[in-house]
Amino acid sequence: MIKYIETNKIFHLQTKNNSYIMIILPSNHLGSLYFGSKVDENTDYENLVLSNKIEVGSQVIYDSIDKSFNLNTSFLELSTFGKGDFREPMCHFRLNDGSRITDFKYKSHKVLARKPSFKGLPEVRAENAETLVITMFDEVNKLTINLYYSVLIDEDIIVRRAVIINDSTNEVMIEKALSMNLDINNKDYCLTTFDGAWIKERQLNTQTINPGIIKIDSKKGVSSSDHNPFIILNTTKTTEETGDCYGFSLVYSGSFEAVVERNPFSMIRVQMGINSFDFFWQLNPNEEFITPEVCLTFSNQGYNKLSQSFHNLINKHIIKPDYLEKERPVLFNNWEATMFDFNQRKLLKLAKKAKNLGIELFVLDDGWFGKRNDDNSSLGDWFVNKKKLPLGINKLAQKINNLGMDFGIWVEPEMVNQDSLLYQEHPDWAIKHPSFNPSLGRNQLILDLSKQEVVDYLYDVLAKLFRENNIKYCKWDMNRNFSDLYSSGFDAKNQGKLIHCYYLGLYKLLERLTNDFPNILFESCASGGNRFDLGMLYYMPQIWTSDNTDAHSRYLIQSGTYFGYSQSVMGNHVSDIPSAQVIRKTPLETRFNISAFGLLGYELDITHLTPYETKVIKKQISYYKANRKLLQFGKLYQLNNPFKSNNFELIVMSEDKSKAILGTFQTLQEPSMAYDVYKLPMLDKNKTYKITKREQYFNLDMFGHLIKHALPIKLNSKGLLFHLLKNRYLFKNEEDTQIVKGDVLVNNGFIPKQRFIGTGYNENIRLMGDFGSRLYLIEEIEL
């Protein structure tokens, strides 16, 4: 609902649980009034207003008519520089005469029944969302900024963006054009961000908002794994299930900034948008600049509610509608199995084994094209390497199809190696400066997608690949950050446009390809999760979460990612041990158990599995398939924060609360461990549930020489028999099936079998060990 209350000059936007309220101030600036739990539309709005009743010391008075009013202590929806607001501006300009002063005031507004679509950028798909457009105008410079607010009632999401229009007869240089500004009063808010690096993406990080400016950003040309373009403001008391928090997520994949500023009056300013660093955009008369969208939500029920709002947003309004609740295949990817070293024979051997395990999609990763045997050459030459695959992609795909699996392929279209035919022909297509020797990342350069001819070329080459071969899945990789920024396509005044225009080109390419090939499932990847954002998800309904497949690292990475993104978009693979990324050994069952909370794949040399591993993996895949809908699309709750504890528990639950799967993960086995009770407040207290532990197996190696205490027969742990047994036989760990009333689970919790406490092992003991884990299926039963 969007309501304008003329008497108070109030805009009131309501979602199912929240209110977002703005006010046109007496000065005609647009004020932020309230964002939080729903208040009545006929409420007494005056009680929400925070304003000075007397002049504030040492401030620039906006207009001497009212000495109590200054911009610096006002709560604003749009902020610019030059009239006394000394906080970070949302938009900043260099005017024709060199001046920098702008002052935008309310001019008009309209409420649209539908959400307008601005072609060219990814955006929230919500045609029927009511949208408020507030036109702010700078009378002196003849500049307009339209502020858009779309209301997604059921998802509790407000979508904001700004559009700048040059109504003057002069050129204007935009130096900063963020998508939103929100000022709220401080209530001991903290800032939570999701930071990291390659193989360590989206690690939760909470800091106090002290006076000053906190800025997280990416200058890398990709949204990056350094900081995700998703932030939370929470209080020190917010938990998974209780307390207030705000979430902000940007629908954009390039360099971004998110700014949180606390001024001396403890007012908190939040901003998000395209990074203003190294950005400038000349706006000619009558031209407009469209900023990307930001999605905002508020939860008074802790982080899970906030995350679920974003999960619903992604599933229903970001990813392509064809993929709404469309179950994704269990895939095999050959990368960690072979790297570049494969041929058709080897691939088919892997494929046969994959089929035998129950895998549905076989993905051929890097190395199938040009003369690519390592990462030094061939990016750009998207034709098959006949030495490796003499029969070509088409025949390989056919053979894989004949085995009963779909075929998928890897590409990295945005890149070029200098050692490639494409680069020889079009050296000017790479992003580089004519006078600098370009710096490389993974030996490669980035193609200049701000040029239409490059975009067209890539479309043609990829469309041919997709048309001529039976490809059902495409992994779209991108493995370097931007440097040497220069494009021969822009004059000196416009070089600052390069990265944003690159994305307009990329988005155009993706729009065409994904529309023309609707039967191909696209998975975005950028060295794992270096471009994990709502922008990429708009085109490709899933993303390779991280190159790190170590189970322990994964539950941190996945936990951080779940805060802003649903498990239905996260590619999770089981790989070999020791993990290539951290040289750690974790149990095969745990590698599966954590991967199961998302889109499952296997990425290891399955032709060398032991009989034990083969049997275990088959059982894992059939369990996943039987519960796939729930695991991929169930409502996800995190029960605790693994960044702060030795444990991690999460649950996915069906909408009607009749079915759920609980995952419990332990980092290290500690001596004398406490009892576990997993409180499950999300379940229905009026139902009765049957809880069944997934049948899991352990490897005899876990016991080593201690095996004599666990088995009735004597075995030498260094002997041949032990070796044979450990590779062949499945040793079941404890069975645990219980019938428990919902009110017990909701109010007290689920009590699994007791953990190993150092005094012996029997069938009633839950031996987790280091990096141990369990899955429990929870189903409603009729008594």
Ligand code: DGJ
């Ligand atoms: C980086 C990706 O994240 C990996 O999964 C793999 O596809 C390699 N690139 C291939 O070069």
